[in-house]
Amino acid sequence: MTTTDIPALDFDPFSVESIAAGPTVFAEIREMAPLVWLKPYGVYATCRHEFAQKALRDWQSFTSTVKAFGEREHIPNIMVQEDPPDHSAHRNPVMKFFTPVALNNYRAFFEQSAADHADRLVETGAVDGFDDVASGYILQVFPDILGMKEMDRKQLLLFGDLAFNSTVPVNDLYKACKARSGDVLEWFNRQCQRESVTRDGLAEEIYRLGDSGEVSEQSAQLLVRAVFSGGFDTTVLSITSGLKLFAENPDQWDLLREEPKLARNAFEEVIRMEPPSRFLGRGVAAETELAGVPLKPGDKFATFLGGVGRDPRQWQDPDRFDIRRKKVLGHMSFGHGVHSCLGQGLARIEFASLFTALAKRVKRIEITGEIKRNINNQANGFHVLPLRLHAG
Numbered sequence: 001m002t003t004t005d006i007p008a009l010d011f012d013p014f015s016v017e018s019i020a021a022g023p024t025v026f027a028e029i030r031e032m033a034p035l036v037w038l039k040p041y042g043v044y045a046t047c048r049h050e051f052a053q054k055a056l057r058d059w060q061s062f063t064s065t066v067k068a069f070g071e072r073e074h075i076p077n078i079m080v081q082e083d084p085p086d087h088s089a090h091r092n093p094v095m096k097f098f099t100p101v102a103l104n105n106y107r108a109f110f111e112q113s114a115a116d117h118a119d120r121l122v123e124t125g126a127v128d129g130f131d132d133v134a135s136g137y138i139l140q141v142f143p144d145i146l147g148m149k150e151m152d153r154k155q156l157l158l159f160g161d162l163a164f165n166s167t168v169p170v171n172d173l174y175k176a177c178k179a180r181s182g183d184v185l186e187w188f189n190r191q192c193q194r195e196s197v198t199r200d201g202l203a204e205e206i207y208r209l210g211d212s213g214e215v216s217e218q219s220a221q222l223l224v225r226a227v228f229s230g231g232f233d234t235t236v237l238s239i240t241s242g243l244k245l246f247a248e249n250p251d252q253w254d255l256l257r258e259e260p261k262l263a264r265n266a267f268e269e270v271i272r273m274e275p276p277s278r279f280l281g282r283g284v285a286a287e288t289e290l291a292g293v294p295l296k297p298g299d300k301f302a303t304f305l306g307g308v309g310r311d312p313r314q315w316q317d318p319d320r321f322d323i324r325r326k327k328v329l330g331h332m333s334f335g336h337g338v339h340s341c342l343g344q345g346l347a348r349i350e351f352a353s354l355f356t357a358l359a360k361r362v363k364r365i366e367i368t369g370e371i372k373r374n375i376n377n378q379a380n381g382f383h384v385l386p387l388r389l390h391a392g
Helices: 016-021 023-032 049-057 086-095 100-104 107-124 129-146 155-165 172-180 184-191 202-212 217-229 233-248 250-258 260-273 344-361
Strands: 036-038 043-046 126-128 279-284 288-290 293-295 300-304 362-367 382-384 386-391
Touching: 016 023, 043 049, 049 279, 049 288, 049 300, 086 202, 086 217, 100 344, 107 126, 107 129, 107 344, 107 386, 126 129, 129 155, 129 202, 129 233, 129 344, 129 382, 129 386, 155 172, 155 184, 155 217, 155 233, 184 217, 202 217, 233 250, 233 260, 233 344, 233 362, 233 382, 250 260, 250 344, 250 362, 260 344, 344 362, 344 386
Parallel strands: 043 300
Antiparallel strands: 036 043, 126 386, 279 300, 288 293, 362 386
């Protein structure tokens, strides 16, 4: 395949209609060709697992220092817009707080919080999956372990909406979000200041990296903001997507109730089907090729994870929700290679803790009203999910 053979599409993945259609909107593009050209943005794109994996692990050719659809305005560039050695110099020191051993220190807290939350939810019965179940849990536990002092935690959702919309800063969706966000950015930055966090939380531990010289003091502050920015919205959306998939597949819920240890594999299957991040973008830094197409420095590239996660070349019966699916960890919903998500282990513990608690108390999850997908340039999932939790 050569450049002239690539389908050139007028398709806009960031229109409200495209976002509302969810991951299946990328199926036709995925089957059309391994690589396409998105004319509205001047970006090469793939929705196939093989080529997404090849590009994402080759950071020398596909650099994270350039973003495919424009510079992010509200997400710190530290780590997410760096390559080694700068990326390693910032990620390695903070990574010690996110190892399985380190995160295990929080497990009892997550599990007890999940049990208490599940008790309240079951007593209520009629709930919203996004507001009550997912947000109610994550906006309690994540700021607590980070060490954020008392604040209006619902404001974090407003900040997250703005931050993830800013990955495509030129479109109307982002502009409208920015116009309604008020002073939420300034509010968020104040919450991340050292004087605003407790002395016994994760944020303070990161600030101490600056005290010890492992990173600069300025980098420590940016790392706190980066960890906080990426640590709640995507997990809230993953939990909400999980609730929807289990409600639609009661046989899988019965299976989880019988085998609670499947909760972790269930999480991977949920984010394979409904990745909380819609796309990953890169800039081409060196002459290379992808799917037989020659690429040159200055070109831009994106992979749409909703298409990648349902690629039939990688997954048998990819549109089926199967919490026993083998090799599901091969998905790329946490990225791939050196830029894989720093907090993925934390998200796994949070999801597993909550769904294990719910499985012990809830016989059936019933959808009781209209579902609304989250309309955001980057963050994928569901914003309205009316449910009834049947105790049993």
